[in-house]
Amino acid sequence: MKFCSHCGSDAVTFAIPAGDDRPRHLCGGCGAIHYINPRIIVGVLPYLGDRVLLCKRAIEPRLGLWTLPAGFMENGETSEEGALRESWEEARANIRVDDLYTIYDIPHINQVYLMYRGELTDTNFGPGPESLEVELFHEDEIPWQEIAFPIMSETLELYFMDRQAGHFPLHRGVIQRKL
Amino acid sequence: MKFCSHCGSDAVTFAIPAGDDRPRHLCGGCGAIHYINPRIIVGVLPYLGDRVLLCKRAIEPRLGLWTLPAGFMENGETSEEGALRESWEEARANIRVDDLYTIYDIPHINQVYLMYRGELTDTNFGPGPESLEVELFHEDEIPWQEIAFPIMSETLELYFMDRQAGHFPLHRGVIQRKL
Ligand SMILES: [Zn+2]
Numbered sequence: 425m426k427f428c429s430h431c432g433s434d435a436v437t438f439a440i441p442a443g444d445d446r447p448r449h450l451c452g453g454c455g456a457i458h459y460i461n462p463r464i465i466v467g468v469l470p471y472l473g474d475r476v477l478l479c480k481r482a483i484e485p486r487l488g489l490w491t492l493p494a495g496f497m498e499n500g501e502t503s504e505e506g507a508l509r510e511s512w513e514e515a516r517a518n519i520r521v522d523d524l525y526t527i528y529d530i531p532h533i534n535q536v537y538l539m540y541r542g543e544l545t546d547t548n549f550g551p552g553p554e555s556l557e558v559e560l561f562h563e564d565e566i567p568w569q570e571i572a573f574p575i576m577s578e579t580l581e582l583y584f585m586d587r588q589a590g591h592f593p594l595h596r597g598v599i600q601r602k603l
Numbered sequence: 604m605k606f607c608s609h610c611g612s613d614a615v616t617f618a619i620p621a622g623d624d625r626p627r628h629l630c631g632g633c634g635a636i637h638y639i640n641p642r643i644i645v646g647v648l649p650y651l652g653d654r655v656l657l658c659k660r661a662i663e664p665r666l667g668l669w670t671l672p673a674g675f676m677e678n679g680e681t682s683e684e685g686a687l688r689e690s691w692e693e694a695r696a697n698i699r700v701d702d703l704y705t706i707y708d709i710p711h712i713n714q715v716y717l718m719y720r721g722e723l724t725d726t727n728f729g730p731g732p733e734s735l736e737v738e739l740f741h742e743d744e745i746p747w748q749e750i751a752f753p754i755m756s757e758t759l760e761l762y763f764m765d766r767q768a769g770h771f772p773l774h775r776g777v778i779q780r781k782l
């Protein structure tokens with residue numbers, strides 16, 4: 425933040441406000457304190473029988489790699505609505521949500537992922553504007569070396585493990601920065 | 604947003620960008636698109652034996668009403684770390700987290716609550732700067748008519764129900780605007 429979004433002043437510093445314990449963007453013009461908080465990514469693990477649906481990314485980052493449909497949660501929607509919206513936008517997928525499935529904190533990039541699990545209600549899926557391809561994969565067909573993000577690999581691994589056990593408890597995890 | 608935080612221009616409009624499907628704050632000066640996303644509130648239901656800990660709010664909104672310790676998640680922390688931080692800040696409470704307990708979407712105010720459940724590890728709690736009082740309550744002592752937020756009443760109700768059943772599954776809910 426270079427300019428105050430309230431008053432337009434360029435006297436914006438990054439310092440600890442009185443009574444606070446961490447630095448914020450402070451406006452020397454109008455006194456505003458600008459808070460920046462973690463963002464929520466909502467998505468779905470879509471399945472049909474013993475296959476799961478993946479999207480090949482048409483956008484950066486990780487263009488050309490595979491992922492589960494997911495994206496930033498928007499104002500005015502629930503996390504489940506957001507997850508279904510992203511599935512439609514990225515994979516034209518119609519899904520009946522079973523339940524929330526994984527929650528991952530990724531503190532070094534200030535993100536929290538909420539991944540649902542849901543069954544495809546038809547096979548009329550296909551790439552939306554942010555995907556190159558959309559395909560169903562059996563477990564032994566998953567391109568494990570070409571999955572875009574660790575959170576997606578972990579969610580897929582948990583799913584195939586739970587699928588053998590026949591139940592799908594909520595899983596929580598933390599993805600730490602690679603050293 | 605009145606001024607662009609990138610370039611300081613006052614030519615900020617609220618309109619749908621090309622290729623998008625909802626209005627954003629757009630800068631006519633530098634072309635920046637400013638996204639505003641939901642925020643995460645993290646908190647804890649702290650218990651000790653058959654009592655739960657509540658804080659009487661020293662700040663608006665709902666000053667003087669009772670709540671579970673909770674607040675905005677900060678960048679750089681996990682949701683569990685944030686929940687423990689808020690418990691310390693508001694109630695000087697030391698807690699050993701059992702698990703994530705309730706997740707509530709509140710779409711009309713663009714918030715998602717992640718409430719953990721955890722046992723107090725000692726009784727050295729007391730009001731932090733944002734609380735007037737901090738107290739342990741048996742179920743029949745809870746001031747139900749003076750709970751600050753519906754999300755907190757619902758989490759407390761679920762807890763006392765689950766406590767009778769002896770297990771504490773994750774609960775999801777949506778709080779809609781009162782008509
Ligand atoms: Zn200002």
Ligand SMILES: [Zn+2]
Pocket residue numbers: 607608609610611612630631632633634635
């Ligand atoms: Zn600008």
